[in-house]
Amino acid sequence: MTNSKTPPSSQNQGQTPQPEGFRSGLTNYGDAGFSLFLRKAFIKGAGYTDSALDRPVIGIANTGSSYNPCHGNMPQLIEAVKRGILMAGGLPMDFPTISIGESFAQPTSMYLRNLMSMDTEEMIRAQPMDAVVLIGGCDKTVPAQLMGAASSGLPSIQLITGAMLTGSHRGEVVGACTDCRRYWGRFRAEEIDHAEIEEVNNRLVPSVGTCSVMGTASTMACIAEALGMTVPGGASPPAVTSDRMRIAEETGVQAVRMAQSGLTIDKILTPAAFKNAMVVLLAIGGSTNGIVHLAAIAGRMGLTVDLAELDRMGRDTPVLVDLKPSGDHYMEHFHAAGGMGTLLRELKPLLALEAMTVTGRTLGEEIDRAGAPFKQAVIRPLNNPIYPQGGIAYLKGNLAPGGAIIKQSAASPALMEHEGRAVVFENLEDMALRIDDLNLDVQADDVLVLKNIGPLGGPGMPEAGYIPIPKKLALQGVKDMVRMSDGRMSGTAFGTIVLHVMPESALGGPLACVQNGDRIRLSVSRREISLLVDDAEMARRMAAAPATRPTAARGYRKLFLQSVTQADQGVDFDFLQANPKQET
Numbered sequence: 316m317t318n319s320k321t322p323p324s325s326q327n328q329g330q331t332p333q334p335e336g337f338r339s340g341l342t343n344y345g346d347a348g349f350s351l352f353l354r355k356a357f358i359k360g361a362g363y364t365d366s367a368l369d370r371p372v373i374g375i376a377n378t379g380s381s382y383n384p385c386h387g388n389m390p391q392l393i394e395a396v397k398r399g400i401l402m403a404g405g406l407p408m409d410f411p412t413i414s415i416g417e418s419f420a421q422p423t424s425m426y427l428r429n430l431m432s433m434d435t436e437e438m439i440r441a442q443p444m445d446a447v448v449l450i451g452g453c454d455k456t457v458p459a460q461l462m463g464a465a466s467s468g469l470p471s472i473q474l475i476t477g478a479m480l481t482g483s484h485r486g487e488v489v490g491a492c493t494d495c496r497r498y499w500g501r502f503r504a505e506e507i508d509h510a511e512i513e514e515v516n517n518r519l520v521p522s523v524g525t526c527s528v529m530g531t532a533s534t535m536a537c538i539a540e541a542l543g544m545t546v547p548g549g550a551s552p553p554a555v556t557s558d559r560m561r562i563a564e565e566t567g568v569q570a571v572r573m574a575q576s577g578l579t580i581d582k583i584l585t586p587a588a589f590k591n592a593m594v595v596l597l598a599i600g601g602s603t604n605g606i607v608h609l610a611a612i613a614g615r616m617g618l619t620v621d622l623a624e625l626d627r628m629g630r631d632t633p634v635l636v637d638l639k640p641s642g643d644h645y646m647e648h649f650h651a652a653g654g655m656g657t658l659l660r661e662l663k664p665l666l667a668l669e670a671m672t673v674t675g676r677t678l679g680e681e682i683d684r685a686g687a688p689f690k691q692a693v694i695r696p697l698n699n700p701i702y703p704q705g706g707i708a709y710l711k712g713n714l715a716p717g718g719a720i721i722k723q724s725a726a727s728p729a730l731m732e733h734e735g736r737a738v739v740f741e742n743l744e745d746m747a748l749r750i751d752d753l754n755l756d757v758q759a760d761d762v763l764v765l766k767n768i769g770p771l772g773g774p775g776m777p778e779a780g781y782i783p784i785p786k787k788l789a790l791q792g793v794k795d796m797v798r799m800s801d802g803r804m805s806g807t808a809f810g811t812i813v814l815h816v817m818p819e820s821a822l823g824g825p826l827a828c829v830q831n832g833d834r835i836r837l838s839v840s841r842r843e844i845s846l847l848v849d850d851a852e853m854a855r856r857m858a859a860a861p862a863t864r865p866t867a868a869r870g871y872r873k874l875f876l877q878s879v880t881q882a883d884q885g886v887d888f889d890f891l892q893a894n895p896k897q898e899t
């Protein structure tokens with residue numbers, strides 16, 4: 316990986332010192348002296364003194380947006396980060412980048428994640444800074460920032476916006492978005508009426524901040540801390556709390572120290588850090604999206620996340636965190652239970668304790684520095700898990716020769732070993748047209764198959780893998796069925812749902828040749844997903860309908876379709892990955 320902005324401390328002794336702060340990364344006018352003169356003249360227009368401009372410059376990636384209420388506390392966070400930077404002797408410079416609010420991005424937020432990572436990387440490279448604070452929270456923003464920062468190579472530290480508070484509906488604690496889906500399912504089944512679904516709509520999101528369950532945002536917050544990329548305890552404080560603001564101030568202080576010590580991101584995002592992140596992903600019953608994002612971040616460091624290894628680790632890593640959708644509680648309860656400090660202490664025997672963190676101390680040292688354990692009911696001890704294995708299992712079979720995954724901790728035990736008749740939807744439009752048809756030929760023990768929602772087919776691998784229970788069956792009280800697709804699902808969703816089938820159907824994967832009435836077998840114990848059709852017939856079907864890679868005439872969509880990789884490579888663009896790759 317190349318890094319055009321070598322941080323001060325990684326310079327070799329005896330070489331000419333590289334420029335720092337405002338003297339670094341000068342605009343090309345062919346006269347470096349004039350470039351600096353001009354830069355200082357303009358920044359002085361904003362009232363800065365020479366003494367301020369001599370300090371280490373700390374960039375702050377500002378992802379505030381009216382379209383992103385998950386980042387609604389951005390102004391307060393930036394103020395607190397700036398306070399920390401000034402306290403430590405640095406000069407804070409916030410700058411805007413793309414922000415992506417999960418439910419405000421069409422066709423899907425994932426389509427834009429790589430664009431945000433490119434924006435983040437290039438703005439870090441282009442502007443003078445000695446370290447960067449990345450402020451993100453909603454599902455795609457933290458992965459995009461970590462991907463961009465990883466490629467930029469600078470000292471980088473992640474600040475999470477924090478989870479929203481929980482709400483209350485008619486005496487029941489509710490939170491986005493597991494309860495959004497649960498209540499919508501009840502509405503579809505006509506268990507609640509229009510007035511109640513409108514009422515609960517006001518209760519599900521009672522404050523700014525990210526989803527309050529262990530969805531993708533909370534998963535990525537925990538992964539960021541497990542990677543060593545946040546200050547200790549940075550994952551869990553809710554968005555509107557003083558704890559969150561103190562974390563922000565501390566992040567600013569730490570960013571200056573990282574700039575001064577040259578603690579670049581490559582010293583933190585090592586194979587040991589990714590192993591720790593995988594252990595945590597499994598133990599929190601984390602979002603299946605977490606593994607896609609982790610693969611993308613690893614790819615930027617020239618590393619590969621091995622899904623078979625994740626599965627092996629999962630057999631020794633139980634789910635300890637009792638949060639929805641795998642359990643009962645919400646992020647504010649996880650925080651009250653000690654957050655990642657408590658969890659990492661429990662997971663200590665499974666972790667690579669030598670991994671470096673943004674504090675300059677190892678993860679093991681940080682675990683030892685965390686407070687003593689106390690009685691709580693949200694983060695279980697290793698010998699009393701809420702689920703005996705890790706949350707995510709890796710499946711293979713003739714339907715998914717490149718693999719597929721299932722969130723077993725959020726699946727129905729009765730459906731984990733299941734054989735059923737395929738009911739096929741060719742794409743999202745086909746599903747939308749027919750899923751509510753009361754004459755749809757579907758039974759509760761069928762397997763719902765949705766094609767063409769992969770990275771290319773979606774495009775952008777939309778979170779449509781949570782195929783709704785057909786209305787006909789929902790009205791009969793059916794809550795779960797085996798469902799499968801080449802897409803993703805929200806981390807807040809639950810059910811017996813096979814995702815990320817590879818290769819995707821738009822690339823001619825075997826999923827493309829499934830027909831109504833075929834038999835499909837899911838065996839989570841054997842890690843198998845199979846189409847019970849003989850090889851000759853499958854070959855005949857695939858030859859009869861060869862796939863051509865989708866294309867577009869212009870713009871970002873053209874770039875996306877030309878360059879996007881499959882789920883196991885993080886759905887990143889191939890040209891953004893570092894080379895050579897090695898397994899974590």
Ligand code: FES
Nearest residue numbers: 385417453526532
């Ligand atoms: Fe932003 Fe859930 S919608 S975190």
